[in-house]
Amino acid sequence: MLKRDLLLMANRNLWRRRARTILTCLGVLIGTTSIVVMLSLGIGLKQGMEQTMAQWGSLEIVRIHAGMQFDREGNPIGEEQRLNDGTVAEIKAIPGVVAVSPIYNVHSEATLGRKRGHISLVGMDIKAMAELEFTLAHGRLPKPEERFTVVAGYQVINNFMDERAMRGGMPFNPAAQDPTELLDRRIRLTMHNQADHEKKQTFNVYVVGILDEQNMERAWEVYGSIADIKRMRDFMLEGTEQQGNMLLPSPFPAARAMAVRPSASAGRGGRDDRRDDYDSILLRTNDLADTKRISAALREQGFNAWSIADDLEGIEHTSRIIQAILGGIGSITLFVAALGITNTMIMSIYERTREIGIIKVIGASFGDVRALFLTEASLIGLFGGMLGLGLSYGISAIVDRIGSSYMLQGMLMGSGEAVYISVIPPWLALFAVGFAVLIGLGSGLYPANRAIRLSPIVAMRNE
Amino acid sequence: MKPILQAADVLKKYRLGSQVVSVLNGITLGVFPGEIVAILGTSGCGKTTFLNIAAGLERPTGGDIVINGHNLNKISEQNMAAFRRRYIGFVFQLYNLIPSLTALENATLPLVFEGIPPAQREKRGRVLLQKMGLGDRLGHKPNELSGGQRQRVSLARAMINNPRIIFADEPTGNLDSRTTEEILRLLISSVREMKQTLLLVTHDLDVAAYGDRIVEMVDGSIVRERTVSVPLK
Numbered sequence: 001m002l003k004r005d006l007l008l009m010a011n012r013n014l015w016r017r018r019a020r021t022i023l024t025c026l027g028v029l030i031g032t033t034s035i036v037v038m039l040s041l042g043i044g045l046k047q048g049m050e051q052t053m054a055q056w057g058s059l060e061i062v063r064i065h066a067g068m069q070f071d072r073e074g075n076p077i078g079e080e081q082r083l084n085d086g087t088v089a090e091i092k093a094i095p096g097v098v099a100v101s102p103i104y105n106v107h108s109e110a111t112l113g114r115k116r117g118h119i120s121l122v123g124m125d126i127k128a129m130a131e132l133e134f135t136l137a138h139g140r141l142p143k144p145e146e147r148f149t150v151v152a153g154y155q156v157i158n159n160f161m162d163e164r165a166m167r168g169g170m171p172f173n174p175a176a177q178d179p180t181e182l183l184d185r186r187i188r189l190t191m192h193n194q195a196d197h198e199k200k201q202t203f204n205v206y207v208v209g210i211l212d213e214q215n216m217e218r219a220w221e222v223y224g225s226i227a228d229i230k231r232m233r234d235f236m237l238e239g240t241e242q243q244g245n246m247l248l249p250s251p252f253p254a255a256r257a258m259a260v261r262p263s264a265s266a267g268r269g270g271r272d273d274r275r276d277d278y279d280s281i282l283l284r285t286n287d288l289a290d291t292k293r294i295s296a297a298l299r300e301q302g303f304n305a306w307s308i309a310d311d312l313e314g315i316e317h318t319s320r321i322i323q324a325i326l327g328g329i330g331s332i333t334l335f336v337a338a339l340g341i342t343n344t345m346i347m348s349i350y351e352r353t354r355e356i357g358i359i360k361v362i363g364a365s366f367g368d369v370r371a372l373f374l375t376e377a378s379l380i381g382l383f384g385g386m387l388g389l390g391l392s393y394g395i396s397a398i399v400d401r402i403g404s405s406y407m408l409q410g411m412l413m414g415s416g417e418a419v420y421i422s423v424i425p426p427w428l429a430l431f432a433v434g435f436a437v438l439i440g441l442g443s444g445l446y447p448a449n450r451a452i453r454l455s456p457i458v459a460m461r462n463e
Numbered sequence: 464m465k466p467i468l469q470a471a472d473v474l475k476k477y478r479l480g481s482q483v484v485s486v487l488n489g490i491t492l493g494v495f496p497g498e499i500v501a502i503l504g505t506s507g508c509g510k511t512t513f514l515n516i517a518a519g520l521e522r523p524t525g526g527d528i529v530i531n532g533h534n535l536n537k538i539s540e541q542n543m544a545a546f547r548r549r550y551i552g553f554v555f556q557l558y559n560l561i562p563s564l565t566a567l568e569n570a571t572l573p574l575v576f577e578g579i580p581p582a583q584r585e586k587r588g589r590v591l592l593q594k595m596g597l598g599d600r601l602g603h604k605p606n607e608l609s610g611g612q613r614q615r616v617s618l619a620r621a622m623i624n625n626p627r628i629i630f631a632d633e634p635t636g637n638l639d640s641r642t643t644e645e646i647l648r649l650l651i652s653s654v655r656e657m658k659q660t661l662l663l664v665t666h667d668l669d670v671a672a673y674g675d676r677i678v679e680m681v682d683g684s685i686v687r688e689r690t691v692s693v694p695l696k
């Protein structure tokens with residue numbers, strides 16, 4: 001039997017009992033819709049959370065801090081790993097790593113015209129900046145051949161305060177300042193040697209770009225070339241016994257880094273061969289999955305690696321549970337619809353007993369009869385599934401329209417990105433229709449086998 | 464000449480509660496290619512059961528049916544459909560057309576299960592129905608056709624595969640005498656033209672007289688066989 005004939009015949013048989021077929025399809029429609037809408041809510045919730053987290057920092061960035069990694073009981077995990085050029089090369093070689101940069105951190109007093117403040121400087125591989133998702137709101141990135149050019153996060157300007165205003169006893173003014181004020185300006189940095197506090201040196205950095213607001217993690221830092229920052233650092237550490245890493249990186253991951261900092265690490269290894277170790281290493285991966293995998297693998301090796309994506313884990317776990325519950329509720333409806341399909345097909349066999357007998361006598365094989373009934377059942381699933389998907393898109397659009405204006409607006413700050421409460425990704429659409437067809441097919445198995453077992457003689461005797 | 468259909472000591476017993484009812488008590492019959500054999504008997508003599516067994520629709524309790532060298536007992540239920548499609552055509556008393564299909568679709572239904580493309584099916588069906596005198600009734604559903612017309616569609620369906628044997632079970636049982644004659648003439652002339660074999664079951668001597676040979680059955684046994692010297696044409 002040709003597939004085309006099979007489909008046409010099955011379709012025709014279905015529409016001989018229009019009302020019953022429509023009602024059965026309706027059951028599948030409701031079942032599919034409830035699954036899709038429920039799952040879409042779960043997916044929307046997860047996406048909303050991811051969007052929010054992505055604002056705190058990129059989900060594709062992993063930071064490796066100097067020092068060891070400890071588990072909850074305080075036992076070290078793996079061996080202590082040093083962060084030097086060898087490590088950078090090793091990390092670069094990990095499949096899935098797109099870009100790597102070593103990092104030095106220094107803090108300094110800073111002067112910007114009449115304003116004074118403290119800033120946090122990060123030295124890194126300038127060439128890797130673009131790949132590490134440094135995106136600009138204004139200006140440009142530093143060029144490798146330039147010296148002492150930097151880009152500043154969009155909050156850096158708020159580190160500065162007007163000297164006169166401070167002297168005048170005016171209270172701290174928290175009003176946000178315009179980040180572009182820094183653009184094309186020189187910041188004068190005054191650094192003190194750590195061994196001898198009287199020893200000072202002034203460095204000037206020139207701001208060529210301002211980072212955009214995508215990434216809250218980078219908002220308060222100034223980024224320059226690693227060679228320049230190392231010069232400042234070398235000056236500060238000159239004559240000290242202190243090992244590297246004397247300054248902590250940005251406030252955000254700092255708490256973690258501090259918590260796991262080995263206190264007696266200075267005792268190990270020579271002073272000089274450790275002093276030039278990097279404070280941290282920044283790397284970027286292709287996607288979220290790679291981030292989690294690489295971050296976990298690095299921790300396994302004893303690296304103090306951390307990514308915002310790691311924190312997503314818990315959120316994802318929660319949203320998976322929510323999705324499972326929602327999907328489960330939806331599945332019950334579809335299961336009831338499946339019983340409806342089985343019932344419809346059994347009824348149909350009763351009605352068509354004679355006809356089944358006839359087609360068996362004139363040469364329909366077991367396979368033909370089974371295929372015919374399975375196709376009819378699957379078609380019910382297909383029609384119901386597709387209509388249900390259409391309805392789901394409609395409901396999803398309505399939910400987003402009504403809901404997004406109330407519920408999630410507070411969650412995202414300053415971002416133009418829309419937040420959807422209900423999201424139907426293509427895979428869900430395909431899955432929904434496929435699942436409905438499968439349910440139809442499954443529901444048709446029992447009736448189809450019944451049809452096969454009918455003896456043609458008995459069937460034809462049936463009036 | 465070897466018979467195209469050979470029944471050897473065919474038994475059929477049914478269990479009715481605690482009683483065993485014997486329907487066929489050892490039927491032995493050979494039907495030769497091109498022959499038209501009428502099985503004559505009263506209602507309940509077992510002639511339809513024999514026909515069903517000979518066509519592979521029912522399994523005998525004992526004995527063998529060999530069609531064209533194939534022993535039906537050795538063909539599985541699964542393969543029986545294909546076997547029937549290839550060798551056997553069926554005509555029933557109650558036509559057994561599918562109500563939702565047109566005359567053309569009904570006539571060509573066996574070709575659907577054969578996997579023959581629609582264009583080819585339609586062509587064959589058209590020619591055959593034309594021959595049956597239904598050229599202008601191709602698109603009609605069974606309930607729009609008279610009894611005689613329905614049986615013509617059913618004849619066309621039985622012959623569309625060009626089977627070796629045609630089994631006809633009281634093909635005129637529901638028709639008036641004029642239509643009966645028309646249908647029988649049509650059936651027999653087609654069978655002769657296509658060099659097919661016909662096994663015709665009837666309770667009516669006038670109908671049986673169309674056969675080359677009449678086999679009379681009483682209570683599950685063959686009681687008499689006679690050759691019709693000048694069969695009705």
